[in-house]
Amino acid sequence: MTAWRDAKKAAAKYGVFDDLTANDVMFVFAISHGECSYCGEVTDDYQLEHIVPLSKGGKNTLSNVTCVCKTCNRSKFNHDLLTWQDRSDRPDDFEILTTIERMATRRGVHIEVIFEELKEQAREHK
Template sequence: MPPRSRAATYAKRRQRRMAKVDHDLTDDQWFALMEIWGGCAYCGAVDAALQKDCILPISRGGRYTLTNVVPACRSCNASKCNLEVTAWMRRKKLDERTFLVRQAETLQALA
């Protein structure tokens, strides 16, 4: 059997992590999140295709839930990778306070 590539190894590892946790974000909740945020939750890009980004990464125990997912553009999602959101925002010089307040308001609106 030929050796696996690094990407294949990481993909298999992610697949195992995803199978271990219970994700309860519904499609309706995801569409509501995208509508309320109106673009990327981090940089505010509105024309970009949005991806589900876990505030607490799956590799650190997060999962796809209403309270842990925000819409992110591909650039922000890839840049954040598996970092903690506030540390990543400080490094990128993004306004973390505004993000956290807006996230709290969004969750309150959906409750």
């Protein structure tokens, strides 16, 4: 519930679209089995992560959240996913395709749609 409340507050702060429910957050945490979506580490200290940061116009929706470890969450901070992928402080075993596939599945679109959106975001925020 804390992760959900924090996400709602952040969405209001940035004025972004918000339809994330507490059930959505519980679903994301349940299907992750404590495994970080970015590096694969299993931890009991996982966090809710906005793949496209709210501060960069990301939405507070099921398709834009995932479960990550504290290390990845701090490393990514408010970077867009593609820019963070190229950073040296991200985990070596980071696999972007899995994250993009998960976003596409949740939105019911092809992965190319998500990849194009992420590329556009990276261009806008350089």
